[in-house]
Amino acid sequence: MSTTLDQSLSHLARHIPGATRIFLEYGLDFCCGGGRSLREAALARGLETQEIASRLEALERQRILRAPDWQYRSPAELIPHILDRFHKHHREQLPELIRLARRVEQVHGEHPQWPRGLANQLGTLQEELESHMQKEEQILFPLLARGLRAFVQMPIQVMREEHDQHGQALERLAQCTRDFTPPPEACSTWQALYLGLKTLRADLMEHVHLENNILFETAASTHRMETSHG
Template sequence: MSMVEQSLGQLARSIPGATQVFHEYELDFCCGGKKSLAEAAAQRSLDAAQIEARLIALAQNASPETDWGLASPAELIDHILERYHEVHRQQLPELIRLALKVEQVHADSPDCPTGLADHLRVMQQELESHMQKEEQVLFPMLARGHGAMATMPIRVMRMEHDDHGVALERLLALTNGVTLPRAACNTWRALYLGIRTFKEDLMAHIHLENNILFENAAGPAEPPAMQRTVG
């Protein structure tokens, strides 16, 4: 199967650096990860062959990095908790603080992202609720190898991931695609840099869960000696 026929999720989990290419072309590899590269490119009037060439070059020059598709559910969950759940909890309060300052100081500017702080607060509340459900209910089940029993919680988490995707679209709309105006102050620059990082982190986070952790959940349970609990 050629790369253009493979799904964005497959490519994102098999080629190191593919997610950055998808960010550049604004292709949704997390919530929209089941679409083929050809289909996703066509929807955005992009040249799939050009994107495929970038991915082939990455695959040929890839440096070794952790293949989370080969990790146990417990190992992947530990990574998600440390790299994404805790990081989001650090990112959002600072982004809200910066957004409030920009909105207050630049209220008269036509480029002012009015409503951004409120939207970030809503995202913080929704994401915190979502992460707590994963940490308290779903992740302990998956870490113990009980993925076959987790069909309904996984379905709910996938739906909430779709909601996060909609919230990201709203975030992009409020910030003009995270594009700074010419006269942006340092606070504004720090805000948009942080939003860009948060967006990329959240998409990578959802990708690992949707396309790897949840996809593998129906597989065989780990041997007892390998089972771990979420701390």
């Protein structure tokens, strides 16, 4: 029996470049729910465990490197990537998604499959995410960049808690939109909105993964080593 099934999602996401793409395909939460084993997470969703494990093992064997392996990059390299790839991108994504949601609601608000209040949900997520990113940019990231790891444990704890809240917001969005599936007769704007929401979910999950499972873990492990040698 493959030991891959008994490893946590966060461990697999860190050590197998491209694993996050497979997890997204199967709807497995590797960021906020990264502590669960692949077996536990897959069974909870009624998935074929060995099929997923086999794909991950093949990916590892073939060394399909679709993105830099951030596991072995320094915080000084990872932080600029997070800022440019995710913080900047989220600030572009959400205003457009809110605009599309308001437009669809204005035209199709009476449709039985339209999730009423979707634009407001996205507005709340935008406010929470903006506040979160500002705290990272103004407090946490400068501390990490300066190597002041003794001072980052409390900010990191707060960021992890807020990441959990972002994950819950994504789950609510998925539930009210039937996992971002528009009705067959949906107009092109409605379809574009749900496609954009799927992209937002993938981007935000990857964003949280890089912070929770790599950036924050690196800071925590380094701090533990410094403390033990001190």
